[in-house]
Amino acid sequence: MTPCPPTASDPASPRFAAGRHALRGGMLSFHADPFLAEPAESFVHLPDALVVIEDGKILEAGPYDGLRARVEGSMPVAHYPDALILPGFIDTHIHYPQTQMIGACGEQLLEWLHKYTFVTEQQFAHRAHAEVVSELFLRELLRAGTTTAAVYCTVHPESVDAFFEVSERFGTCMIAGKVLMDRNAPPALLDTAESGYAQSKALIEKWHGKGRQLYCITPRFAGTSSEAQLAAAARLWREHPGTYVQTHLSENLGEVDWIAELFPHHDDYFNVYQRAGLAGPRAIFAHAVHVSEGELCACHRSGAALAHCPTSNLFLGSGLFRLFDAKRADRPVRVGLGTDIGGGTAFSQLQTLNEAYKVAALNQTRLTAAHAFYLATRGGAHALYLDDRLGAIEAGYEADLVVLDLKSTPLMDFRMRYCADLMERLFVLMTLGDDRAVRATYVAGRPVYDRARQPQPFRHADGAAPA
Ligand code: GUN
């Protein structure tokens, strides 16, 4: 691979001086869940704020006027007028190897997996390819303002090493793991219950808790893991407290029927995972489009989280996730947003929210801007049991931040003039906004993306520029 040279916005850059520094701009941060509390009282908005950072953490955040005397002249301040500083976005479901197959036309889930996904993922046996795609993928996430994600690698341990090595270099907090599959996929992508266990265990020992990296045990879904493999995954999870589990649940009607045939003695799809020992805090189930009331209750009771993936569920024709049903106040389920690249069509959480609004509307519900920006920030952190350190701008929280431009295109600039208040501006931001709205992204206090700088040239694994 051709390594990209460091720039001032690279974490490794000698031109970025660590130490105490601050960001100035509008600020938005949630302290409560607007699905459960009064939405207008669930967040703090400061029109002109200062966020002071030291050693990768937020030292304090408050109105500029109150902090300026202590800050001015004593530390560098990056000023972002006409912008809003938020906690970095959190993506609770994404596949990095599928970056190269976004927008594959024409199939629903099971055919799409065989025609495109399993073909693409075989390339990740090559370490050099995995490194190039990992770097491109992480740069795309940061360009979209996403600073933490729950990420599927492939069945190859090399794909996990490549991913975590690049993530370490950026300093990002990533949750990722080797896919487990022991049936119903091409032989080149299969492991066994035993080899999958042993390889995952070695990767956990190498990566879980190394810097900011967190390991996620990743049985792809019940269709490609035998009962023996699901049981081995659960044993691994029990043996390594603090690790995560991620898989897919009830995404597509054809898939749901197939799982019922594969597991005829289980009550429902969620029950397959629950009986195996794979439901609980730090388990993330993607999609859950066709789950029953009983499955939602079981999710709530177990503490498991659901990843809502609207762009993917629309693109693959999977269906409409019932967000407000999942979040029902008498048995709320933890829910985060997922882009589900490459079934999903955008890295941007703003675009993901745009589609989430339409899905909610088709379900006769209304996803307000307060609900939406909570999901993309603190809600995601809550789903991942990281809301004591990520997803908010508060003293002691890790300084993962995104700076959003409220006038990133001529149309947005024009439209914003007709907004009466913050909620209207946020709603326009999530309707018209995309990666162009991200002015800067900070990871553990370091600038890792700056829109004003030239993007890095992309290179294939063999060093060639794209055709
Ligand atoms: N179900 C099993 N594997 C996958 C995958 O890679 N993407 C999606 N969207 N669903 C899946």
Ligand code: ZN
């Ligand atoms: Zn997925």
